């Protein structure tokens with residue numbers, strides 16, 4: 497293939513812009529905040545589950561507390577009724593009196609036991625409330641952290657997008673200067689060889705594969721017409737001669 501040396505040189509500019517665009521796309525994919533937001537989303541969903549569990553536990557303890565309190569009330573009511581009967585002198589025989597007194601004593605004991613249960617439930621309820629409050633605090637902090645990370649991610653993504661737009665615009669202008677057949681060859685090679693289709697020959701070395709050309713190859717290149725489109729023998733990329741190619745010697 498033949499191409500004006502000026503157009504061959506333009507290929508290097510195009511390559512530089514394509515490489516820059518590739519780096520920008522990679523940067524956009526790997527913004528650290530993307531992973532951070534994902535991590536915080538996972539944490540938030542975990543906290544959501546833990547909060548739901550804490551809420552359920554509080555509901556259970558509420559029911560348990562109401563039940564224990566109603567048990568206490570029942571026993572107390574019965575003891576009070578018995579005490580009133582005793583005070584009102586509604587007892588006819590000493591045996592009945594003894595029975596009533598013993599029932600009152602046993603009801604008081606039972607009341608004491610049930611009150612212990614109420615206290616125990618209240619204590620556990622307090623713990624569960626503390627746990628819920630802690631989880632809510634953590635949830636709030638994680639949500640704030642997430643929104644800050646999301647904001648940084650969005651800012652960085654916006655900056656990258658601006659840089660991409662500017663590079664893409666320059667690329668369009670440069671590509672317009674390059675003849676269609678040369679551009680097509682470059683595009684094909686770039687797709688084939690991990691994003692690099694054209695490389696400079698610099699001090700006897702191909703910048704595409706970084707390998708030094710043999711003396712024989714260099715001798716061939718020295719006598720090749722300047723409009724001849726050269727290819728690296730090693731990596732097959734378009735090899736562009738520059739003032740730094742090291743062909744003078």
Ligand SMILES: [Zn+2]
Pocket residue numbers: 702703704705706707728729730731732733
């Ligand atoms: Zn090469």
